[in-house]
Amino acid sequence: xxxxxxxxxxxxxxxxxxxxxxxxxxxxxxxxxxxxxxxxxxxxxxxxxxxxxxxxxxxxxxxxxxxxxxxxxxxxxxxxxxxxxxxxxxxxxxxxxxxxxxxxxxxxxxxxxxxxxxxxxxxxxxxxxxxxxxxxxxxxxxxxxxxxxxxxxxxxxxxxxxxxxxxxxxxxxxxxxxxxxxxxxxxxxxxxxxxxxxxxxxxxxxxxxxxxxxxxxxxxxxxxxxxxxxxxxxxxxxxxxxxxxxxxxxxxxxxxxxxxxxxxxxxxxxxxxxxxxxxxxxxxxxxxxxxxxxxxxxxxxxxxxxxxxxxxxxxxxxxxxxxxxxxxxxxxxxxxxxxxxxxxxxxxxxxxxxxxxxxxxxxxxxxxxxxxxxxxxxxxxxxxxxxxxxxxxxxxxxxxxx
Numbered sequence: 237x238x239x240x241x242x243x244x245x246x247x248x249x250x251x252x253x254x255x256x257x258x259x260x261x262x263x264x265x266x267x268x269x270x271x272x273x274x275x276x277x278x279x280x281x282x283x284x285x286x287x288x289x290x291x292x293x294x295x296x297x298x299x300x301x302x303x304x305x306x307x308x309x310x311x312x313x314x315x316x317x318x319x320x321x322x323x324x325x326x327x328x329x330x331x332x333x334x335x336x337x338x339x340x341x342x343x344x345x346x347x348x349x350x351x352x353x354x355x356x357x358x359x360x361x362x363x364x365x366x367x368x369x370x371x372x373x374x375x376x377x378x379x380x381x382x383x384x385x386x387x388x389x390x391x392x393x394x395x396x397x398x399x400x401x402x403x404x405x406x407x408x409x410x411x412x413x414x415x416x417x418x419x420x421x422x423x424x425x426x427x428x429x430x431x432x433x434x435x436x437x438x439x440x441x442x443x444x445x446x447x448x449x450x451x452x453x454x455x456x457x458x459x460x461x462x463x464x465x466x467x468x469x470x471x472x473x474x475x476x477x478x479x480x481x482x483x484x485x486x487x488x489x490x491x492x493x494x495x496x497x498x499x500x501x502x503x504x505x506x507x508x509x510x511x512x513x514x515x516x517x518x519x520x521x522x523x524x525x526x527x528x529x530x531x532x533x534x535x536x537x538x539x540x541x542x543x544x545x546x547x548x549x550x551x552x553x554x555x556x557x558x559x560x561x562x563x564x565x566x567x568x569x570x571x572x573x574x575x576x577x578x579x580x581x582x583x584x585x586x587x588x589x590x591x592x593x594x595x596x597x598x599x600x601x602x603x604x605x606x607x608x609x610x611x612x613x614x615x616x617x618x619x620x621x622x623x624x625x626x627x628x629x630x631x632x633x634x635x636x637x638x
Contacts, residue, residue, distance in 0.1 A: 263333060264316035267309075272330070273465060276321055283317040286310075409460045415440070422467035432488050434496070437461055443470045446500040449525055453489045455480040458520060471503040475526040482521070493548040495525070500544045503529060510570040513600070514551040517563045523551060530572070553635045556611045560637040565605060567597035569632040578632055579619055597634035610636040 265272050268282040288294065290310040295303045319325045407428035414425050424441035434450040435457060441464075451457075455478075462477035464470050495512065502508055506529040513524040547570060557564040569578070578596040589610075592599035601608050620631045 262312075264319055264329065267312045267316045268320075273467060274320075279317060279320050283313055286313040409437075409457060411460060411463060412466075415442075424463065424466060426461070426463055428461075433492055437476065439463070439476070441470060443474075444501050444503045445470060445474055445527075447527070448496075448498045448500075449476060450496040450498075451478060451480070451523075452492055452494045454483060454485055454494060455521065455523075456483050471529070473526065473528040475524060478523040478525075480521040480523055494551045495523075495547075495549055497525065497527075497547045498544060499527070499546070502527075506530065507572050509572065510547055511597075511600070512549065512551055512568040512570075513565065513604070514554075514567075515563050515565040515605070516552070516554060549631075553633065556635045557637045562638040563605065564637040565601055565608070565635070567601050567634045569595075569597050571630045571632070573630075574621075575619070575630055575632060597632050598636070601634055601636055605636075605638050608636040608638050610634060 265274070268274075268279065268286060270278055270282045274282070287310060290306040290313070292303070292307055292310065295306045298306065319329050407430065409428040410426065412425040413423065415423050419442060421442045424439065426437055426439045429436050429438070431450075432453070434452055436448055436450045438448040440446045458479040458481055462479075464474055497510065499508065508527045509530050511524070511526040511528070513522075513526075515522045549568060549570075551566060551568070553566040554564045569575070571578075575595065578593050592602060598610055601610075618633060620633075622629055622631060
């Protein structure tokens with residue numbers, strides 16, 4: 237009997253595992269058996285492991301059917317390596333994965349009742365913001381397509397741990413770990429708490445973002461909020477996605493704003509612009525809250541005194557679209573300076589059929605939901621100048637449906 241090759245068992249195991257992934261329409265990361273955050277060295281090592289086991293020169297002794305399957309695995313691994321080692325191709329591929337992932341609509345159990353934490357800032361309309369930026373690092377349009385986790389919530393726990401009952405006073409939607417001192421890099425911590433009026437996500441990370449988002453109990457979360465990847469560069473922009481559904485209005489929620497955003501710190505203490513996209517389908521609601529830094533603090537000047545500021549707004553203008561086929565959406569944008577780039581000539585409202593100015597709320601909705609039709613808005617309702625406590629900001633709005 238011929239001697240068995242020392243790697244035969246391992247090779248067979250790799251073949252079985254990867255073949256199973258092929259049958260399940262695996263993505264590039266799964267074909268190579270790596271994490272989505274894997275660096276180039278890990279990608280190359282994983283490719284060598286799969287390629288060595290499935291190279292045509294190594295499978296000549298196998299049956300015709302198995303040679304065919306091994307060749308398919310080898311080609312998939314080669315394609316995966318080529319895409320993931322090219323920064324531009326990998327970025328585009330990750331965006332494709334993000335669009336393909338749909339959150340589960342299965343209800344999630346409520347968290348154990350705990351002592352309510354201090355409520356966020358007042359629900360009075362408007363907000364308090366820092367002084368206007370001295371410089372502009374991202375031009376007139378700070379918003380870019382949001383970046384999200386591609387495979388669900390951040391750092392999902394193994395099944396054996398995820399199915400355990402959460403510790404007392406820990407909300408099941410809480411993600412990340414509290415930072416030690418000195419804080420590690422990278423890190424993020426996003427505890428979720430409940431009050432009679434709101435569900436509150438408080439977020440902090442190593443890029444100096446510290447903020448809280450309070451969602452009215454008019455809505456309840458379906459799954460854990462989607463946050464930036466651990467270690468993702470959020471110095472210029474950060475986005476959070478909530479998957480929600482409507483609940484019955486109660487006396488505690490009838491007179492409060494849908495969302496309160498309180499910002500305690502930003503990278504380099506910059507001013508921020510805010511984007512709120514509310515997209516409602518028959519089976520649920522997606523809410524994206526995005527913050528983008530629009531100014532930089534010169535390194536030669538003393539750092540300004542840190543201060544917090546707050547926005548409070550109602551996310552849904554769907555009453556303007558009472559009937560729709562697929563979805564209806566409301567996009568609100570808040571700029572701390574006049575958004576000349578996002579309005580028409582002489583301040584006119586952009587046309588409802590496009591083309592839409594870059595940085596306008598309609599332009600982003602069309603990018604996300606092709607074929608969207610918009611409700612006509614007056615110049616006043618499209619771009620509102622609001623003054624609070626001596627401060628001024630501009631709110632842009634677009635409402636549409638598909």
